[in-house]
Amino acid sequence: MYCDNDVKTTAVKTRTRVALGIILICAFVALIITFTALKLQAPVLIASGVGFIVCYFVWSFKIMPWIHYNRFIKELTIGRKRVMECEFEDISSETRMFDNIEVRDVTVSVGKEEEDERLYVLDADKQFPDIAPGERITVTSYGNFITDIAKA
16 A cells, blocks of 8 residues: 555655745745835734744644654554454544544454454545455554555
8 A cells, every 4th residue: 555656755745845835934034024124013013923824824734744644654664564364344434633644444353252343544545445344354554554455
């Protein structure tokens, strides 16, 4: 599911977004310096307030998720993996945020009892293979994140 291309693509997209964020910050700073040089107090205050709000919004909602996702992809490729054979039970249709990554829940069973159920999470951007409930699968995971899944 994850390959070197994912790592490279994510790194490039992250660097691009960080660079655009820095350009946005520099634009507001240049605007503030210009208004300060012209000794215009009200535009300086307005540019400072609007600049801070816009830059904070862009950094928090557009750039930081990519930084977290880039870190997540790097950890998946170099981290310790675990392989387990189990029965597929269910995959949720809804997504949720887990460790700043949008995921879907995957439930598998390693035995017949209720306490033998395991909950894994799958990156919402990744395609889930066509597997019916009750089929035997092999799950490769990094913590609770599924890095590869295949029919056993």
